[in-house]
Amino acid sequence: MPNRSLTISAFLKVTAFRPSVQSWLDRASKILAIFILVLCAITARAQQPLRIAAAADLQPLLPKILKQFTAQTGIQAQASYKSSATLATAIINGAPFDLFLAADFSFPQRVIDAGLAQESKPIPYARGTLVLWTRNDSPFKDLSFLSLTSPDLKSLAIANPRHAPYGRAAMQFLETLSNYNQLKPKLVLAENIAQAAQYAESGNAQIGLISLTSALTAQMKVQGRLYKIPWSGYLPIFQSAVVIKNAPNAQAAHRLLDFLASGPITRELEAGGLAPPR
Secondary structure: OOOHHHHHHHHHHHHHHHHHHHHHHHHHHHHHHHHHHHHHHHHHHHHOOEEEEEEHHHOOOHHHHHHHHHHHHOOOEEEEEEOHHHHHHHHHOOOOOOEEEOOOOHHHHHHHHOOOEOOOOOEEEEEEOEEEEEEOOOOOOOOOHHHHHOOOOOOEEEEOOOOOHHHHHHHHHHOOOOOHHHHHHHEEEEOOHHHHHHHHHHOOOOEEEEEHHHHOOHHHHHHEEEEEOOHHHOOOEEEEEEEEOOOOOHHHHHHHHHHHOOHHHHHHHHHOOOEOOO
């Protein structure tokens, strides 16, 4: 006959052990749940695309370049195209961008001054060129800056100089002309350089004073003709960038800046209307 005292003792030991096992399992389950949550957060962050605030003059060029960047690095990227002033204001107000590609240096400098950039000064990545553009069916067959003195000129589209660096450069050039006061009533202000190009392309303005990047798009090359304004006619348009402080994809943003500075992409930018920043 089994020893009753030993049986009871063994039962008590097993019973005492069960809560300890259950407690360990509970802790292990909590640790596993936390690990899964952290892993999901890391995965979600890794899958989040590089978010770019891009000046409107980049819209004809950047989408193709971003596709090449993704193909080479595996990094997905999304760009929002607006005037540099609008984008700078959005970033300062907390818009979730990783990288700001502006059409000049002044608006990235505003982001720096607000303490929201990694850099202490803007990083130049290209130099822009201002051009006159008109439709093939316009009366300005020999397009040049002299066209702006023609009595046939009724409307001239430019980007708003308060919002767009190309608009500011356009005003700098126009103010050097002797007939500037006669031109002022003919100005058609657009929100950004892309819209100014649309006004000229649609015929809502007879001539557009726009970016070379806009004028060199396939559609506008077919529909009209351009005249380059000499660089001496306005202050240099050094298109510059900053990486946003504490951006989740800051490393990817720096990789894109390196990509833009690479030989093949520099040549592609130049063919599309953006010269190297020299």
